[in-house]
Every structure is written in C-alpha cells, then in structure tokens.
Amino acid sequence: MSIPSSFVRPTTRPDEIHRLLTDVERYNPSNTVLLEDYLARQCANPDSTSNHDLMANLALLKLYQFNPEMLDHDVIRRILAKALISAIPADFNLCLYLLTDEVCKDASIAKLLALRESLERAQFVKFWRDMYDPEDEEEESVVDGIAGFDNGLRKLILAEITATYQKIPLASVQDMVNLDEEAVLRLAKENGWAVDGPVISLPAKSEVKASVISENVKFEQLTKMLSAANDI
Amino acid sequence: MYQETYDDEEFVGNIDVVADSYANADEIEDAGDIDDEELLMQAQAGVQSIPEQVRTFLGYLHRNLQSGKVNDLTYNYEMQFPRLSEKYYAKASWPEPQYVAALVNDDGLFLILYRELYYRHIYSRLHPSLEIRFRSFENYCDLFNHILNSDGPTDLELPNQWLWDIVDEFIYQFQSFCTHRSRLNKRSEEEIALLKENSQVWSTYSVLNVLYSLIQKSNITEQLRAQQQGGDAAQVAGEFGGRLLYKMLGYFSIVGLVRVHCMLGDYTLALQTLENVELGNSRALYTRVMACHVSVYYYVGFAYLMMGRYADATQAFVHILTFVSRTKQYHQRQQVDAASKKAEQMYALLAIAVSLSPVRVDENIHAYLREKYADQQHRIQRGGEDALDVISELYLFACPKFITPNPPNYEAEVVEPQAYQLRTFLREARLQLVVPTLRSFLKLYTTMGVDRLSGFLEMEPAELKNQLMVYKQRCRQVKWDGGSDLLSGELVPSTDLDFALEMDMIFIAESRVGRRYADWFIRNANKVQDLVVVLENRQKDTIAGKPKVDAVAA
Numbered sequence: 001m002s003i004p005s006s007f008v009r010p011t012t013r014p015d016e017i018h019r020l021l022t023d024v025e026r027y028n029p030s031n032t033v034l035l036e037d038y039l040a041r042q043c044a045n046p047d048s049t050s051n052h053d054l055m056a057n058l059a060l061l062k063l064y065q066f067n068p069e070m071l072d073h074d075v076i077r078r079i080l081a082k083a084l085i086s087a088i089p090a091d092f093n094l095c096l097y098l099l100t101d102e103v104c105k106d107a108s109i110a111k112l113l114a115l116r117e118s119l120e121r122a123q124f125v126k127f128w129r130d131m132y133d134p135e136d137e138e139e140e141s142v143v144d145g146i147a148g149f150d151n152g153l154r155k156l157i158l159a160e161i162t163a164t165y166q167k168i169p170l171a172s173v174q175d176m177v178n179l180d181e182e183a184v185l186r187l188a189k190e191n192g193w194a195v196d197g198p199v200i201s202l203p204a205k206s207e208v209k210a211s212v213i214s215e216n217v218k219f220e221q222l223t224k225m226l227s228a229a230n231d232i
Numbered sequence: 233m234y235q236e237t238y239d240d241e242e243f244v245g246n247i248d249v250v251a252d253s254y255a256n257a258d259e260i261e262d263a264g265d266i267d268d269e270e271l272l273m274q275a276q277a278g279v280q281s282i283p284e285q286v287r288t289f290l291g292y293l294h295r296n297l298q299s300g301k302v303n304d305l306t307y308n309y310e311m312q313f314p315r316l317s318e319k320y321y322a323k324a325s326w327p328e329p330q331y332v333a334a335l336v337n338d339d340g341l342f343l344i345l346y347r348e349l350y351y352r353h354i355y356s357r358l359h360p361s362l363e364i365r366f367r368s369f370e371n372y373c374d375l376f377n378h379i380l381n382s383d384g385p386t387d388l389e390l391p392n393q394w395l396w397d398i399v400d401e402f403i404y405q406f407q408s409f410c411t412h413r414s415r416l417n418k419r420s421e422e423e424i425a426l427l428k429e430n431s432q433v434w435s436t437y438s439v440l441n442v443l444y445s446l447i448q449k450s451n452i453t454e455q456l457r458a459q460q461q462g463g464d465a466a467q468v469a470g471e472f473g474g475r476l477l478y479k480m481l482g483y484f485s486i487v488g489l490v491r492v493h494c495m496l497g498d499y500t501l502a503l504q505t506l507e508n509v510e511l512g513n514s515r516a517l518y519t520r521v522m523a524c525h526v527s528v529y530y531y532v533g534f535a536y537l538m539m540g541r542y543a544d545a546t547q548a549f550v551h552i553l554t555f556v557s558r559t560k561q562y563h564q565r566q567q568v569d570a571a572s573k574k575a576e577q578m579y580a581l582l583a584i585a586v587s588l589s590p591v592r593v594d595e596n597i598h599a600y601l602r603e604k605y606a607d608q609q610h611r612i613q614r615g616g617e618d619a620l621d622v623i624s625e626l627y628l629f630a631c632p633k634f635i636t637p638n639p640p641n642y643e644a645e646v647v648e649p650q651a652y653q654l655r656t657f658l659r660e661a662r663l664q665l666v667v668p669t670l671r672s673f674l675k676l677y678t679t680m681g682v683d684r685l686s687g688f689l690e691m692e693p694a695e696l697k698n699q700l701m702v703y704k705q706r707c708r709q710v711k712w713d714g715g716s717d718l719l720s721g722e723l724v725p726s727t728d729l730d731f732a733l734e735m736d737m738i739f740i741a742e743s744r745v746g747r748r749y750a751d752w753f754i755r756n757a758n759k760v761q762d763l764v765v766v767l768e769n770r771q772k773d774t775i776a777g778k779p780k781v782d783a784v785a786a
Contacts, residue, residue, distance in 0.1 A: 007719035097497035122701035
C-alpha cells in the first residue's frame with residue numbers, strides 16, 4: 001500500500017529550497033528568511049495535499065535550534081499548526097523533538113500542544129470546544145493565518161471515522177466534525193454515504209473478517225539456495 | 233574552511249590563562265624561580281620516569297607510523313596500548329607529551345596522535361578538567377588541520393579501528409563538554425568566565441564543520457553512490473578519497489553525523505544521512521569495525537523508535553543483537569566489552585519496542601528478553617501510569633546523551649534535553665498502550681456491545697469509542713521497504729485483531745498466522761543437498777578404488 005510520505009520531495013518545493021535541504025547550506029543562518037517565506041507560502045495554500053513540506057520546516061526549526069536569537073515563536077506556532085493537520089500523524093512529534101521546554105511555555109504553542117492531545121486521543125468534541133472556546137481571552141486564534149485549517153482537520157477526522165465505524169449516528173458525526181446537520185448531509189452526498197434517518201452507513205473500507213496470514217516468500221529470497229543447487 | 237571558526241593564536245593565549253588558574257598555587261611560585269638549567273633537568277627526570285617498556289613501545293609506534301606499517305600499528309594500537317595502560321596507567325595519565333617529545337625527535341605529527349591517545353586515556357579513566365577539555369579540542373584541531381588543510385593528501389596511514397576511535401572520541405568529547413558546560417551549579421565562577429570567553433571551543437558548528445569537511449574531502453558520498461549503482465568508486469574518489477585514510481575517515485564521519493543528529497533530536501536528518509550506507513549489506517564498510525557496525529544500528533534503531541516506527545526499530549535491534557551474540561568470539565575482548573555494553577542498552581530499547589508493538593522475533597533474542605525483561609514487558613502491556621514509569625526507566629538507561637547545541641544562558645535555569653526528549657517520546661508511546669489493553673478484551677469475543685466493554689474497563693462509553701478510534705489508528709504502522717532511503721516505507725497493519733463499529737456494537741475478527749512452509753522447505757532442501765554431496769563423494773571414492781572411510785572407522 002503506498003502512502004503519502006513526509007520525506008519525499010513535494011511537487012510544490014522550489015529547486016532553491018531543495019538544494020538548500022540537501023546541502024550544508026541548511027546550516028547557514030542567513031537562509032532562515034528563505035525558509036520562513038516558504039512556510040508563509042505553505043500556510044497560504046489551502047490545498048491540504050500539496051501544502052505541507054515537513055522537511056523544509058524541520059530545517060527551519062534546526063536553524064532556530066542552533067541560533068536561538070533568531071527564534072520566532074509565531075513561526076513555530078505556524079509550523080506546529082501545519083503539522084497538526086498533516087495526514088501523517090508522526091509529523092507533529094518530529095517537530096516537537098527540535099524544540100525545548102522553554103519554547104513550549106509560550107501560550108499559543110502550549111495551547112496547540114493541548115489541542116494535539118485531544119486529537120491524538122480522538123476526543124474530537126473536546127477538541128472543537130477548546131479550539132473555539134468563547135472564554136478564551138486571546139483575541140487571535142492559535143491557527144490564524146493557516147488557510148484551510150478547519151477543513152484539513154475535518155478530512156483527518158472523517159478518515160478516522162470511516163476507518164472505525166460502519167454505522168454511526170448522524171448527530172455524532174456532527175459533533176465530531178463541528179458542522180450542522182445540513183453540512184454533514186452535504187458531506188454524505190459528496191462521499192456517497194447512505195443516510196437512513198438519523199443513521200449514516202459508511203462503506204466498509206475493508207471487510208472485517210477472520211483471515212489467515214500466510215507468508216509471502218519472494219523469488220529473490222531464494223537465490224542463495226538456488227545458486228547452491230546449481231553447483232551440484 | 234576550518235580555520236574560520238578557530239582562531240589559533242588568540243586561543244593559545246587563553247589556554248595559558250586556563251593553565252594558570254588550574255595549576256597548584258605552590259607550583260606557580262616555584263615556576264618563577266626555575267631557570268633554564270633546572271627546566272632541562274626536570275625534563276630529563278620526566279623522560280627518566282617513563283618505564284622502559286613504555287619507552288620501547290613508543291619507539292616502535294613512532295617507527296611504524298613513519299614507515300606506514302599498518303599491520304604492525306594495529307598490533308601496537310589494539311594489543312599493546314591497552315595492555316600498557318592497564319599495567320602502568322590504570323589510575324594515572326600517560327607520560328606528559330612534552331617528555332615524550334624528547335623520545336621522538338619532536339616529530340609533530342606523532343605528538344598530535346600521541347596527545348589524542350593521551351587525552352582519550354584521561355577521559356576514560358580520570359576526570360578531565362576544563363583545561364584538559366580545551367587542550368584536547370586544540371589538539372583535534374591540529375590533527376584535522378593536518379589532514380584537511382595540507383597541500384596534498386597526507387601520507388599518514390592508520391588502522392581502521394584507530395580511525396573510527398578518533399571520530400567516535402571526537403564526538404564523545406564534544407557531547408561530554410556540552411554536558412559539563414550545562415551543569416552550571418557545579419561550575420565555579422572562574423570556569424563560567426572561561427566558558428563565556430571561549431564559546432567557540434567545542435562549538436556545535438565547529439564539530440559539524442569537521443565531520444562535513446571530512447565527508448566532502450573524501451568524496452565518500454559520490455563513492456558510495458557509484459558503488460551502489462554498480463560503478464567504479466575509484467573513478468569518483470579524487471586525489472584524497474582514493475587514499476584509504478580519507479575514505480574511511482569520510483565514511484566514519486557519516487556514521488558520526490548520525491550520532492550527532494540523534495543527540496540533537498533530529499531523527500529525520502539522522503536517517504537521511506545514512507541514505508547511501510547500505511543497511512543490511514554484509515560487506516558494507518561499517519562491518520570493518522565492530523564498534524562502528526554496532527553504532528550504526530543503535531542509532532538507526534533509536535531514531536525509528538523515537539519516530540514511533542516500532543517495527544523498524546525492532547528489526548534494527550534484532551539484526552545487530554544477533555550479530556553481536558554470534559560473533560563475540562572473533563573480536564578483541566576490549567571491543568566485545570564495549571559492544572556488550574551497547575547491546576545491553578539495545579535490549580532495553582527492544583523491550584520497549586516489542587511491548588508497544590508485539591511481533592515475533594528471533595528465538596535467541598526472545599529468550600534473552602524473557603529472561604531479563606519479562607517483568608517489565610508485562611507491566612508495560614498492562615498499561616496505565618505504571619507502564620509509563622517502566623518505559624521511562626528503560627529509556628533513561630538506554631538512550632543516547634542529548635545535548636543543547638548552544639552555551640547555556642549562564643544566568644537562567646538549566647535546560648534538560650534528556651527529560652524533554654523522553655516526555656515527547658512518551659506522548660507517542662502512551663497512545664500505543666491503548667492497543668494491548670483493548671486487545672486483551674476484544675480477543676475474547678466476536679461481537680460485543682460498547683456498554684458491556686465500557687463496564688469491564690470502568691470507562692465512559694463515549695470515551696471508549698474514542699479509544700477504539702485510537703486503537704484503529706495505532707494498528708497501522710509505517711515500515712521500511714528495504715530501499716536505500718531509510719525514511720521511506722509502506723503502511724502495514726501491526727496487529728492481528730481487527731474490528732468495526734456499527735452504532736454501539738463491536739464486530740471483531742482475528743486473523744491467525746498460517747503455517748510457515750518456506751523455512752521447512754529450505755531446511756529440507758539443504759539437507760538433501762548435503763546428502764547428495766556425501767553420496768557423490770562416496771561414488772568418487774569407490775571409482776578411485778579407495779576404501780570407504782566409514783568402513784575403516786568401523
């Protein structure tokens with residue numbers, strides 16, 4: 001099964017950035033601006049399949065790690081917010097490893113960590129509640145400036161739901177993706193789900209049934225034995 | 233390129249200051265009165281104090297280095313040096329380099345190499361002072377300057393083990409310095425002042441500079457790529473890379489870089505660095521030095537573990553642990569001791585990996601794990617806070633030493649990279665703990681109501697549904713597909729138990745592992761082959777009229 005990978009060069013990565021990532025130039029502090037600009041472009045692009053370049057963002061975090069005087073909390077916030085809606089769940093932690101306790105104390109970043117925790121535990125209802133907490137005193141949201149954040153996130157949540165459920169109450173889906181009934185019904189139509197009154201039936205991705213895992217021996221694995229047989 | 237980060241003359245001035253502040257007060261007073269004649273006598277006394285056996289050894293070493301006899305050097309380095317260290321310098325440093333200078337006609341290059349051994353010995357047996365740390369760095373600069381910035385390639389030749397040890401020790405001392413520097417409460421004010429003044433000493437940039445320079449000078453990346461594509465490595469090696477010394481130093485620097493990246497928490501870059509180092513190839517260059525071989529797999533396994541790719545981590549650890557246990561008897565005791573220490577750590581990491589994501593491993597490895605970590609594994613699988621405690625304990629015993637790449641803020645509190653990395657790792661690992669708990673219940677049923685299971689688990693039904701989604705997500709894992717890029721992989725299911733939710737009903741299906749035929753066929757094919765060989769030999773013997781060996785024996 002092929003999967004989206006964070007480590008393959010995305011088609012949207014310019015040559016200039018690619019050269020920088022594969023060279024010792026990645027340590028040159030004067031390239032910070034280049035990578036920050038590139039991040040801004042990633043954030044402005046709402047298409048969640050082509051707008052995330054983890055490797056470039058990790059390189060930027062590394063430059064901050066080496067040159068703490070250049071560190072910009074708002075850039076880190078945006079990198080983490082992008083990783084939050086990445087289709088690959090491991091991306092977020094890979095970014096975190098390059099930070100420090102100090103950085104995580106920043107209010108926006110701390111909030112993103114808490115949001116991530118709800119997401120990881122599939123507590124989607126809690127996630128939306130915290131995300132748009134009316135009592136939050138901060139004027140700006142922690143995901144400001146990330147185009148298509150909500151929809152990117154909904155996609156991820158829907159993927160989790162379809163992987164687990166075959167039948168689910170309409171109301172549950174509404175809560176989990178934070179949309180009203182009308183919008184969910186529209187989603188159902190787009191994805192071809194059957195809606196039967198208050199229940200949504202999802203097409204089974206793979207049927208759940210008992211199976212026998214049999215081993216898979218490739219011809220190449222037997223070359224040693226076969227060449228020995230040739231000697232006889 | 234190297235001198236840019238390192239200003240020679242200014243630095244030497246600072247070193248003198250260090251020396252003064254460290255020297256015993258009495259000695260400083262004496263030093264003022266000593267005249268030249270006394271100095272000479274002191275030097276002679278110093279030379280005299282070197283035991284005869286050591287003096288002979290140094291003579292051999294010097295001659296073998298000059299004539300480039302690598303085999304003899306291997307013997308000097310791997311056998312004699314540790315033996316003499318044990319005998320004469322178990323609790324002291326080797327003779328002062330200034331006294332040794334008299335024995336080797338002030339041969340500069342020899343003295344640089346000798347000093348490298350001298351400082352390394354101090355690091356391994358004694359407590360290196362700040363002054364020693366500074367001087368050792370200065371000596372490494374001299375050594376790498378000689379290798380990298382001479383007009384042409386140096387004629388120096390050294391055994392692989394020695395070259396590996398140089399690179400490895402260089403990184404170790406860097407790490408040790410960073411740790412030393414960050415323990416602010418143990419540093420005196422003078423020390424902190426010195427550290428502030430010499431921030432370029434053991435700086436991360438200077439260390440990376442050395443490693444990258446060695447890699448570039450040797451064209452090792454191009455050489456490995458050519459080799460992988462079936463080309464001729466010698467054609468792209470260039471003037472420097474054609475020499476074994478440069479080639480091996482370049483190669484070991486790649487492995488060294490992997491270690492540095494891991495120490496800094498950059499696991500993707502660590503694995504990316506190994507792109508052209510063919511993992512799993514039994515003839516790859518890293519197999520030439522056991523410590524290097526072990527190091528490659530330790531850091532690869534560790535990086536995978538931190539990335540949450542438990543199956544890949546397991547595979548890496550099992551591979552190298554099997555190798556270490558099978559080849560112990562073929563290596564020097566010293567190397568085996570070092571490898572065994574690392575192996576113990578890897579067993580601890582393996583215990584974490586297989587508890588979080590159970591798979592079948594090699595029988596011998598499995599038996600050892602059971603003997604050593606059965607209790608811990610059981611506690612991890614039971615889940616809860618206790619499981620996290622066990623994981624933390626195993627992890628702290630086995631993880632590499634993490635560093636902060638910059639000098640600490642000498643006025644603020646200390647940052648602890650060790651604890652931070654562990655906490656971040658646990659964020660991921662803790663989710664994985666859902667799997668064994670749920671699995672143990674789901675296994676018993678084919679259908680089950682959510683309310684019933686939530687009763688067993690004493691958990692709100694809504695929260696249980698969330699956990700079931702976490703289970704689903706955790707049961708897929710990215711696994712390396714064997715290509716040259718260690719980061720790529722495919723998504724594979726990592727559990728034998730699947731289920732689906734229909735409203736409040738859980739439908740469960742378990743898959744079983746079928747019988748494995750391949751192994752049975754291969755073993756029997758081998759048996760038949762052996763039999764054929766025996767029969768053929770008998771036939772030949774009969775034709776040649778020789779008596780049957782078996783008959784004579786009987």
